[in-house]
Amino acid sequence: MTRESIEFDVVVVGGGPAGLAAAIRLRQLAQAQALDLSVCVLEKAAEIGAHVLSGAVMDPRALDELLPEWRHAGAPFDAPVADAHFLWLGASRSLCLPTALLPQCFHHDGGFVVSLGEVCRWLAQQAEAQGVEIFPGFAAIDVLFDADGAVAGVITGDAGRQADGSAGPNFQPGIEVRGRYTIFAEGCRGPLGKRLMAQYRLRDGVAPQTYGLGIKELWEVPAAQSHPGRVVHTCGWPLRADTYGGGFVYHQSGGRVAVGLVVGLGYRNPYLSPFEEFQRFKTHPALRGVLAGGRRVAFGAASVVSGGIGALPALAFPGGVLVGDEAGFLNPARSKGSHTAMKSGMLAAEAVVTAVQAGRHNDVLVEYPQAVCDSWLYRELWGVRNFKSWLDKGLFVGGALFGIEQKLFGASAPWTLSPCPADHLRLDKASDSAAIVYPKPDGVLSFDRASSVFLSNIRHDAQQPCHLRLKDPELPIRVNLAEYDAPEQRYCPAGVYEIRHEADGRAVLQINAQNCLHCKTCDIKDPSQNIEWTPPEGGDGPSYPAM
């Protein structure tokens, strides 16, 4: 089939912090060097920021380098970190760990409590002012290769297909968006990134990537309970000591509080439900005091990379690069990834401009991985390389040993621990696991999935092919239900997967794809890797106002 084709010098896939920082840097350098360089950003959400979900406490280091005048340019950073606390939670009590005991990477000095979605909207304005063409509502669904096997751009999704795959009355085929270089910035577990890693064997010789599922709500709380700039991290309850993860409570300006829980997807018990753990988390006395009398205004979920530097794939391949969480630049010890995402985007942009000036195109940008190795980004991640592996030894032992390592050696510890196995391999059989009984939602602090998903302003055109694809349609029943009691019913925070029993008693997996929050947990955690998350029609999905 011949598709319409448009051409840019650089195609950026994904309008998050990494993609937007790359686009801004590209145009800044082009203008400074009077270079004619067209840059486009494709974003699957209906508008920039609508699929962005993060805590977030942001370290402005990369932003200082990208837009030094940001403090005077209306950037949405009105809550500098005022006080930070680290709590260990028991079932009904809490213990505040003294700051002096915590390694430097747990400090938040100079950071800002922000909505990363708002930050991205602001970055998009800066990018457009620099001449970047941003196209929200267009998902890149496939990679375009040239005759030599190099990436030549991407293909955008079709619009107006019917559920059976046939073209509907308003059908619009996707188009080719071609570029001399393509910067992939889809975020955590991007579907094109996954394909590229397989195609170019970018993960050979590196540790498997590991992930967490972050579930977050935004609350408006009474003025007396709002302390803009307060940052609280928690460990312990409701998660067991052998499950990686932790909670956060970030006080934004305007009486808003972001509360969330990240559950490591390497958990073993198939009965664990991250959604219900999060709902339970909010009923702890330490959180009740913050949220009581308040009102929940938004809900969402997203996966986060946690593999650190050991899980970074090769970053460059013919015609393209991986940046941000697409590659896995998040610093898991600091629970911060937007500054590293932006920095990686900027370094990729610098490599692209160097290459374009030399008349190159669609080749390997060897300058980019080299620049990463020479930057603070690499040093920061190297310093905490053992974090996830230590924590894999349990919260108390591992947490203490990581703390001691950091206090004694900082980045120069003479060892590197062996990495964690991939998350999908770690699930125990249901027969070996204890069922978990979660409390019913109280409708005040804790809620059910349906009312939560409603607050994510979700929209999917129901008349389209299911974007959650099963490689083997029988496997969910034959293996997942039989051996793991269908864990997808519990790990999906949006209730997309349901086991239904037909009149004849036969079990079937029903996929409510229109509820999908695009968190990609199913793609990560399915024990047989049978579920493939693909982008639905451009513009579909949640619409987060300020997450």
Added chain:
Amino acid sequence: MKILVPVKRVVDPCVAVRVKPDASGIDASGVRMSMNPFDEIAVEAAVRFREAGVAAEVVAVSCGVPASQEVLRTAMAIGADRGILVETANELSPLAVAKLLKAVCAEEKPDLVICGKQAVDDDANQTGQMLAALLGWPQATFASALDIVDGRVCVTRDLDDGREALRLPMPAVVTTELGLNEPRYATLPNIMKARKKPLRVVAPGELGGEPSVGVMTIEWAEPPVRRAGVRVESVTDLVDRLRAAKVL
């Protein structure tokens, strides 16, 4: 022949809105905005006339804040030829919008105005009718089919008890019903082209002055929260509960 299509920027219909704590309005911070869906149908109808060679030009017009330029760009991505923004930060009642549109019509002299039948944010369903009255033009509301034959506008309206077929001389005002058409997807190349199409921003003053506010919104409130239901065990249980609630 020239067609004018008024378009409004509204909170996206997929977004769950909330009233601000001080009851002064909807909390629209960070909330996704888009073109009123009925207006999108109106743009599609107009563009189809131009593509069929019936109309020579389609002009989209919006009244409101600078960000309303986005919905004009969307209209131009669907196929409108140019856009006009009557820029004002004031709260605009349907009558105020109709007066501004009348002034735009005086300048543009369209043969046909196609409006959405109502905006999904305030559901007023007044602007098209008021505009027709102010201009003294014939009007046909809630068009579920629309054609132009021998220089006349033919409109079908679906009523509860049947269909009504109308024929109007031009210039005229038509408002669109949901079933009139299904608007096309704006393609990426057309969005790029739309960014280069002419968009004129005018102040109400240039059109004869800002219309008076007329209606003022005093307070906003959310509907009461629906109380949780209970599952009854039997018919007698149901009857007992209805008696206890003094319904029976």
